[in-house]
Amino acid sequence: MWGGNVTAFAGGIAAAGAIVAPSVRNQMTYEQRLASMANTAFAEQNTAGRRTGMRSMDQLIRRSVAVGGGSKETAADTLDTLLASGAVDYTTAEKLLPMLQKYATATEADPKELAQIAIRLKQSFGISDNQIPTALNMVIKSGQLGSFEIKNLAKWLPQQLAAANALGMNGLGDLAVLLGFNQASMISAGSPDEAGNNIVNLLTKINSQDAANSAARIKFNGKGIDLPGTLVRARSKGFTALEAFSGLTDKIVANNPEYQALEKQLKSSTTDSARQEIMQSQAKILEGSAIGQIIADRQALMALVAWRANRQYGNDVIKGVNQQRVLPLSQQSGEQNFDLIKGTNFYKVNQLNNTRDFAQMDAIQPLSDVLGKLSGELNDYAGAYPGLTKALAGAETAIKAMTAAAWAFAGIKFLSSAGAAATAAGTTAAGAGTAAATATRIPGWAGRLGLGRVLAPFAVWQGAEAVPLMQVSRGDAEARARLEKGNYPNDQARMLDALKSRPGLMDAWDEVKSWWASPSNIRVPESANGYPVPPFAQQPAVQTPINITTQLQVDGRVLAEVVNEANGQSAARGPQGGPH
Known part of the structure; x- marks a missing residue:
């Protein structure tokens, strides 16, 4: 019986090693990803509970892709991002994932980056789960109103939200102000990354101890400037720290004739290049003024100058994004964008590919199970022999x-x-003595x-x-x-x-x-531990090789x-x- 079994084992091991075609590998990789996420999302449960969690996540991913497009890979990555943050439990992730897939499709953004925005809104800005759809629509609308687009906001907004929260900013209203400052910053910056970084630096510098100490040494109306107190009083009146610091700047430069002359030139300038030159000149003046002593950072000053030079534009952006808060969800920007995208042929073909992908995985599941079981058994047998x-x-x-x-x-x-x-x-x-034609x-x-x-x-x-x-x-x-x-x-x-x-x-x-x-x-040899050990599993005798x-x-x-x-x-x- 051993001779026939060995041939079968040889075929089994060879097949197990080579049969992993793309469709089988696709299913196995997806299953492995689900298992990894289940260990995070359902860490307090036993193995059976985690397997149940895997099935639940599989259905969530399928539903999210069916509702919002994308692919199972992007949906799985986004779900993993949400769960790994610690700020989003699985129940919340079930609500957020379909929406994130939809808005990513609507804006051509990375759903993982949108997920990072949602996470920071919850962690740093006091945005509730029910407010997140509106907040994301405000972000999308901001990208439509200005040149700092959704993909740029997705990259920089998480950092900005954390820095702004340290200044006491939170809620949907303050989010609108931050979005307005970003769009204004883009006007003076050479690139989206420069614009986003300028805002981060401004937020960080305003809240620094160095800024507070420098402000205290500056005499204004005979007294040192109490920067922290100024920001707190402005907050009590409904102004953000960004708006308050801009107002402080207005007062300091009001008596600077050179700066005021540049202000007049800026208002009459019609070309972007001319406005850029004027704002650069204003930044140099601020560097040498009391403001430059408070904020000793060129990038931060450029964000401040951009806001002061384009205040009306920034306020228009703030007004536009705040309108999203009063619109029905179906009329908000992300939903309207998606309604158009889902009618395109590309979207429809992508959805068909998703349907086929899931169908192939379902069809190949039995083969994957058999292959996995066979591989495990053969591996156990190989360990024994x-x-x-x-x-x-x-x-x-x-x-x-x-x-x-x-x-x-x-x-x-x-x-x-x-x-x-x-x-x-x-x-x-050989060994059988039978001729076969x-x-x-x-x-x-x-x-x-x-x-x-x-x-x-x-x-x-x-x-x-x-x-x-x-x-x-x-x-x-x-x-x-x-x-x-x-x-x-x-x-x-x-x-x-x-x-x-x-x-x-x-x-x-x-x-x-x-x-x-x-x-x-x-010849079956003597038993070892009750099991026969075939000669081919033993150490073979050394034979002299014959070369022909x-x-x-x-x-x-x-x-x-x-x-x-x-x-x-x-x-x-x-x-x-x-x-x-």
């Missing part, structure tokens, strides 16, 4: 080596045979690929990657015998036998099977060269024997 594992690894290597040898022996014929019928004759199986015809593309129906398991083992043009049948044993004798009336007869005798994949398979004797010839080198020649020329020449002459003749 390491000698068997070594033998099987050698089998795979040997088959590949014989394949390479067959290519070298008659490669030009393989490339030109184009799937012709192959005949196998008279091969004696088989004839296998490999039609059409299957013949060209070397994938006969009788060798389907072997083709699966190769993973459709090896032996693409190899003949399948055994070489002609009688032709080999005649070649050894060498009695031929002419060179054409010798070449014909040489082509017939070329080795095929069945020769390789016969060689592998011969490594294990038939069941009747295997065979070279076939025709009139002193290597056979392959003769075959090349013959095939070249054949190719030059047409189907009726004449030239093409």
Whole structure:
């Protein structure tokens, strides 16, 4: 029984290693991702509870993609971002994920970055779960009203929210102010990243101890400036720290004639380049003023100058985004954008691809389960019998080596045979003493690929990657015998036998099977721990290697060269024997 089992084990291990096609790998990778997220989201539950969580997350991802587009990968990444933050529990994530997928599709933003905004809104700005859809629509509207677009806001807003919260800013109203400052900052900046960074620096500097100390040393109306107190009093009157500091700047520069002259020039300027030059000049004046002492940062000053120079524009942005707060959800910017996008052909095709992707995973699930179970059992068996594992690894290597040898022996014929019928004759199986004659015809593309129906398991083992043009049948044993004798009336007869005798994949398979004797010839040794240990699982005896080198020649020329020449002459003749 051991001989037959070994062959089965060899095929099992080889198949388990090579059958992982893209569709199977896709399903396994997705399952692994769900398991990883379940360990985070359901950490307080046992294994059964986490498996239930995996199924719930799978359904959530499918529903989110169906509602908002994207892909299962982006949805899984976004869900992972939400859960890993610690600010969002699974119940909240179930509400947020479909919306984030939808708004990412509507704005071509990364849903993970939108998730980061939602997380920071909850953590830093006191935004409730019910307010997050409106807050995100305010962000989307801001990108529509200015040149600091949603993708830029998604990158910079999380940092800004944390810095603004340190200044006492929170809620939807303060979010609108921060969005207005971002759009104004973009006007004076050379790039979106510069604009976003300028706002971060301004928020950080206003709240620094250095700024408070510097302000205290500046005399205004005979007294030092109490910067923290000024910001607190402004807050009590409904102004944000940004607005309050801008007002303080107004008072300090009001008596600076040079700065006031630049203000007038700015109001009358109509070109962007001219306005840029004026704002740069204003920043230099501020650097040398009391404001420059309070905020010793060029980037922060540029954000302040941009707001003061474009205050009306910034206020228009604030007003526009605040309108989102009073509109029905269906009329807010993100929803309207999505309504248009979902009618496009690209979106529809993407949704069809998602449907097909999930259907393929569902269809392949049983195979994945079987493959996983088989791999586990084979791995356990390999651990119990390491000698068997070594033998099987050698089998795979040997088959590949014989394949390479067959290519070298008659490669030009393989490339030109184009799937012709192959005949196998008279091969004696080692240890069995039974002659078997088989004839296998490999039609059409299957013949060209070397994938006969009788060798389907072997083709699966190769993973459709090896032996693409190899003949399948055994070489002609009688032709080999005649070649050894060498009695031929002419060179054409010798070449014909040489082509017939070329080795095929069945020769390789016969060689592998011969490594294990038939069941009747295997002696079961003494038991070890109650289990028989077959000899092939034991350490093999060291044997002296036998090296055989065979070279076939025709009139002193290597056979392959003769075959090349013959095939070249054949190719030059047409189907009726004449030239093409």
